[in-house]
Amino acid sequence: MRYLTEAFVVGALKRGRPVEQFLGPIGAPGRPGVTYVEVRPAKASYEVYVHTVEDVGHDKFFDLVEFPPFDADADEEEFGRLIATTEDPSAALTAAQEATGAVPGKWVNESMVQDEYADFVRAGRPADQSPDGLPWPSRRACG
Numbered sequence: 001m002r003y004l005t006e007a008f009v010v011g012a013l014k015r016g017r018p019v020e021q022f023l024g025p026i027g028a029p030g031r032p033g034v035t036y037v038e039v040r041p042a043k044a045s046y047e048v049y050v051h052t053v054e055d056v057g058h059d060k061f062f063d064l065v066e067f068p069p070f071d072a073d074a075d076e077e078e079f080g081r082l083i084a085t086t087e088d089p090s091a092a093l094t095a096a097q098e099a100t101g102a103v104p105g106k107w108v109n110e111s112m113v114q115d116e117y118a119d120f121v122r123a124g125r126p127a128d129q130s131p132d133g134l135p136w137p138s139r140r141a142c143g
Contacts, residue, residue: 004019013089021036021116024120036113036116039092045085046085057118059121064113
């Protein structure tokens with residue numbers, strides 16, 4: 001089972017484990033990128049980050065954290081853009097969903113977002129829908 005139920009997502013966050021969701025392609029054909037959202041536990045809060053990276057992967061390289069930032073001017077130490085901070089894990093998930101279009105049934109454990117990206121690559125990098133046939137989330141805070 002790749003996707004986490006809401007109870008498992010909240011449980012993971014409460015145990016100090018981040019969760020992620022692949023949001024799909026961004027950019028243009030000449031400059032492709034991909035984006036994903038992460039909810040990360042912090043000291044007394046939960047932080048929501050959007051990551052946008054160049055789509056430099058191939059059939060044997062799916063490690064999104066190794067991809068260069070999509071914005072060449074972005075500071076590599078500041079990888080990801082903080083878009084929300086909440087005191088409650090459920091509120092963090094809601095903030096992520098409202099800001100990025102993430103959907104409740106697609107959250108995965110940390111680093112499993114790479115498997116989502118691998119499916120995207122193997123499916124031929126579809127621009128209009130995810131490999132499971134559903135439309136990509138709206139990109140309110142992703143660009």
